Amino acid sequence: MRKLTAAAAVSVSVFALLTGAASAEKLTIGLASEPTAMDPHFHNLGPNNAISYHLFDRLIAQDEKQRLSPGLAVSWQPIDELTWEFKLREGVKFHDGSDFNADDVICTMERAPDVPNSPSGFGTYLKGKTFKKIDDYTVHISTETPYPLMANDISTIPVISDSAGCGAATEDFNTGTAAIGTGPFKFGSYKPGESITMVRNDDYWGEAPIWSEVDFRPIKSGPSRVAALLAGDVDMIASVPTTDIGVLEGKGEIQLSQGVSNRVIYLHLDQFRENSPFVKGTDGSDIKNPLLDQRVRLAISKAINRNAIVDRVMEGVALPAGQLLPEGFFGVSANLQPIDYDPNGAKELLAEAGYPDGFQLTIHGPNDRYINDAKIAEAIGQMLTRVGIKTAVETMPRSVYFGRASRGSADGQPEFSFILVGWGAGSGEASSPLKSLIHTYDKDKGFGSSNRGRHSNAEIDAKIEEALRTVDDEKRQDLLAEATEMAINDVAIIPTHFQVNTWAAKKGLKYIPRTDEYTLAMGVVKE
Amino acid sequence: MSVFVIRRLMQALLVVFLMSVIVFFGVNIVGDPVYMLVSPDADQADIEAAIRRLGLDRPIWDQYLLFLKGAAQGNLGDSFIFGEPALKLILHHMPATLELAFSALMLAIVIGIPLGLFSGLYPDNPISKGIMAGSILGFSLPTFWVGLMLILLFAVELGWLPSTGRGDTATIFGIETSLATWDGLRHIFLPALNLALLKISLAIRLTRAGVREAMSQDYVKYARAKGISTKRIIFVHVMKNIMIPVVTVMGLEFGSLIGFSVVTETIFAWPGMGKLLIDAILQLDRPVVVAYLMIMVLFFVVINLVVDILYSILDPRVRLQDQGA
Numbered sequence: 001m002r003k004l005t006a007a008a009a010v011s012v013s014v015f016a017l018l019t020g021a022a023s024a025e026k027l028t029i030g031l032a033s034e035p036t037a038m039d040p041h042f043h044n045l046g047p048n049n050a051i052s053y054h055l056f057d058r059l060i061a062q063d064e065k066q067r068l069s070p071g072l073a074v075s076w077q078p079i080d081e082l083t084w085e086f087k088l089r090e091g092v093k094f095h096d097g098s099d100f101n102a103d104d105v106i107c108t109m110e111r112a113p114d115v116p117n118s119p120s121g122f123g124t125y126l127k128g129k130t131f132k133k134i135d136d137y138t139v140h141i142s143t144e145t146p147y148p149l150m151a152n153d154i155s156t157i158p159v160i161s162d163s164a165g166c167g168a169a170t171e172d173f174n175t176g177t178a179a180i181g182t183g184p185f186k187f188g189s190y191k192p193g194e195s196i197t198m199v200r201n202d203d204y205w206g207e208a209p210i211w212s213e214v215d216f217r218p219i220k221s222g223p224s225r226v227a228a229l230l231a232g233d234v235d236m237i238a239s240v241p242t243t244d245i246g247v248l249e250g251k252g253e254i255q256l257s258q259g260v261s262n263r264v265i266y267l268h269l270d271q272f273r274e275n276s277p278f279v280k281g282t283d284g285s286d287i288k289n290p291l292l293d294q295r296v297r298l299a300i301s302k303a304i305n306r307n308a309i310v311d312r313v314m315e316g317v318a319l320p321a322g323q324l325l326p327e328g329f330f331g332v333s334a335n336l337q338p339i340d341y342d343p344n345g346a347k348e349l350l351a352e353a354g355y356p357d358g359f360q361l362t363i364h365g366p367n368d369r370y371i372n373d374a375k376i377a378e379a380i381g382q383m384l385t386r387v388g389i390k391t392a393v394e395t396m397p398r399s400v401y402f403g404r405a406s407r408g409s410a411d412g413q414p415e416f417s418f419i420l421v422g423w424g425a426g427s428g429e430a431s432s433p434l435k436s437l438i439h440t441y442d443k444d445k446g447f448g449s450s451n452r453g454r455h456s457n458a459e460i461d462a463k464i465e466e467a468l469r470t471v472d473d474e475k476r477q478d479l480l481a482e483a484t485e486m487a488i489n490d491v492a493i494i495p496t497h498f499q500v501n502t503w504a505a506k507k508g509l510k511y512i513p514r515t516d517e518y519t520l521a522m523g524v525v526k527e
Numbered sequence: 528m529s530v531f532v533i534r535r536l537m538q539a540l541l542v543v544f545l546m547s548v549i550v551f552f553g554v555n556i557v558g559d560p561v562y563m564l565v566s567p568d569a570d571q572a573d574i575e576a577a578i579r580r581l582g583l584d585r586p587i588w589d590q591y592l593l594f595l596k597g598a599a600q601g602n603l604g605d606s607f608i609f610g611e612p613a614l615k616l617i618l619h620h621m622p623a624t625l626e627l628a629f630s631a632l633m634l635a636i637v638i639g640i641p642l643g644l645f646s647g648l649y650p651d652n653p654i655s656k657g658i659m660a661g662s663i664l665g666f667s668l669p670t671f672w673v674g675l676m677l678i679l680l681f682a683v684e685l686g687w688l689p690s691t692g693r694g695d696t697a698t699i700f701g702i703e704t705s706l707a708t709w710d711g712l713r714h715i716f717l718p719a720l721n722l723a724l725l726k727i728s729l730a731i732r733l734t735r736a737g738v739r740e741a742m743s744q745d746y747v748k749y750a751r752a753k754g755i756s757t758k759r760i761i762f763v764h765v766m767k768n769i770m771i772p773v774v775t776v777m778g779l780e781f782g783s784l785i786g787f788s789v790v791t792e793t794i795f796a797w798p799g800m801g802k803l804l805i806d807a808i809l810q811l812d813r814p815v816v817v818a819y820l821m822i823m824v825l826f827f828v829v830i831n832l833v834v835d836i837l838y839s840i841l842d843p844r845v846r847l848q849d850q851g852a
Contacts, residue, residue, distance in 0.1 A: 403562050
């Protein structure tokens with residue numbers, strides 16, 4: 001008899017598990033930053049893209065590790081040097097019941113780069129691409145030169161409906177009338193600064209989400225966000241402040257999820273001026289820019305104790321970095337390790353380069369952009385001072401910092417000599433940082449746009465450009481890894497660590513961390 | 528009289544114009560909004576296109592003239608970040624801030640005046656001394672800390688009230704307000720209390736000082752001698768007299784409640800103008816910052832203008848002096 005009841009209980013709980021997907025369950029998430037619109041093409045910005053992931057599918061999806069997988073397209077491949085063929089998924093319906101087909105794709109790609117009043121659109125990913133409908137479920141994309149990153153670029157564009165969305169203004173998306181996608185959730189309501197609600201799309205073509213209703217609440221203040229979770233007002237929060245992680249770890253009712261991100265924190269060094277404005281001799285006089293010397297750059301890299309930054313400043317929530325992307329990403333080199341802390345080696349290198357007594361330097365950094373950014377700059381300043389490079393630290397709000405760091409000097413060049421910055425590889429592979437941070441600054445080709453140290457090495461440039469022409473994945477992977485090795489050996493930039501993001505949920509829930517730092521309701525699972 | 532009003536109007540216009548110069552140039556020389564807006568993936572051409580689209584490639588005088596031209600037509604520019612008119616954004620967030628400031632003011636009056644009255648009537652009572660000590664805390668504790676403590680106590684530890692956000696709203700008299708629903712009231716209580724703490728202390732001290740002064744005045748003594756009940760003396764005669772300064776100061780403080788709501792709104796994730804402003808400052812959404820400041824300037828200029836005109840009606844000496852000058 002007892003056995004029978006136990007069996008009954010088991011079967012009931014199994015039944016509950018099976019039907020769990022269809023039951024009414026509400027999830028409330030506290031966000032650190034809120035989107036600026038419900039229009040998926042309005043602003044190419046992390047919080048906007050994360051929210052639009054719920055309502056709108058992409059042709060190609062990026063999973064939690066930013067690997068590509070079929071979305072609204074079932075397959076994509078080059079059919080000749082310059083043309084890619086995308087086969088679309090059949091039988092997919094928009095939230096308003098209309099069918100998804102090639103017309104939706106064509107009009108999406110027309111609208112995405114060109115939304116009125118958009119602060120920053122998706123034009124970057126669509127430049128030089130021509131879209132052509134072949135039949136209802138086939139689209140050809142052609143470029144002028146061979147283009148291997150087609151799938152990565154296309155995976156960033158949310159697909160909207162030809163009938164409901166393409167002719168609509170951003171305002172229509174914000175009210176919900178045009179926010180018709182094919183995604184796992186349907187638009188519920190949008191109150192800026194207050195909440196964004198969504199309901200489950202029961203007709204979703206993929207795996208239906210377990211949450212019948214989701215409520216996103218923007219709570220910008222870190223301590224308030226943690227308090228809201230502890231109070232039970234939200235079920236999960238994003239961006240747990242590092243100072244609170246220890247406290248939350250000790251609480252049984254809270255479950256933390258951590259995952260490394262695609263964001264590397266690194267140092268750029270002035271490598272284009274003979275006299276760098278924030279480099280001075282030990283007596284404060286003008287000297288020839290020592291950062292032009294690879295040995296000096298390597299000495300700086302050796303003088304930085306990456307493990308100490310990770311353990312002390314980041315409270316263990318980061319990974320020491322030896323290259324541009326953490327392990328597991330496409331194009332990462334297997335040969336590169338974080339450079340060991342070696343203050344004596346650093347001093348020797350400095351002496352060899354002709355600076356036995358070091359020199360004076362100022363490190364500039366933001367104080368409200370990356371996790372603990374100002375503290376990291378201070379730590380690096382102290383470490384460099386210890387090997388003889390007397391380093392002053394100056395941090396400022398990002399609204400001031402990035403403008404000055406990018407084009408702050410009188411001639412429109414970067415203003416600073418030595419800066420702390422971060423880079424998140426949106427495409428999820430190594431060409432993104434190589435192209436923007438390492439390649440020579442080249443306005444016409446659009447390379448090196450964030451190369452604020454203006455490092456320039458023709459060999460590395462050639463390698464990067466070759467990779468960007470190579471459609472074969474394996475070959476490209478090797479080329480990217482080689483380019484990364486060359487850049488690190490030349491100390492083009494000095495990576496310090498990879499950011500690790502922390503989410504916290506109430507007991508029984510778990511978030512599958514994403515490298516792109518997005519907070520998605522689809523990634524919240526029950527344990 | 529009309530000469531006086533016209534002259535005051537001209538002065539007000541001049542003030543608004545001067546403020547627009549200071550505000551516009553002050554906000555526009557700080558930082559670079561382009562890098563706050565463009566995606567990191569954007570290349571040089573994208574960045575330049577964004578600069579052109581925002582009109583940041585023009586000389587600053589040119590930008591200012593464009594702003595003036597728009598302002599004359601009631602358009603204070605579009606938000607860089609939301610792409611919507613800045614004025615519309617601010618007006619959209621205004622009800623939340625106004626209801627918060629109003630609730631805080633109500634709390635200040637309902638809590639502060641009775642406590643002040645008590646401690647004024649019984650200054651040597653230990654409870655009165657406790658009230659006065661408490662009011663010092665109300666003055667000196669920083670708002671952001673008190674706010675977090677309130678959340679920790681009432682939301683996390685006791686679980687009585689929600690921690691953050693604005694609750695359900697309902698529409699009464701055409702205004703959407705959270706004061707009309709139970710859920711809304713539960714949400715507004717903590718932020719309103721946090722915002723009100725300083726004003727409660729102010730009300731306590733003002734009332735207490737007023738009561739102590741009034742109780743020793745001749746009309747109170749005479750009323751006592753006449754045999755009027757203490758209750759009537761306090762609530763009719765004394766209250767009437769001490770209310771004048773209290774009401775004046777509290778009225779003026781309403782403006783500062785709106786201004787100081789920034790911190791409280793951030794901690795409690797309250798979707799008001801203050802939060803909009805602080806976000807706009809952090810992200811360098813210049814049109815919103817400028818529009819907010821211009822609205823505040825107009826707000827105060829209009830209040831002062833009305834006060835000036837009222838004074839001149841109430842007190843002919845002001846008017847006469849002005850004509851003589």
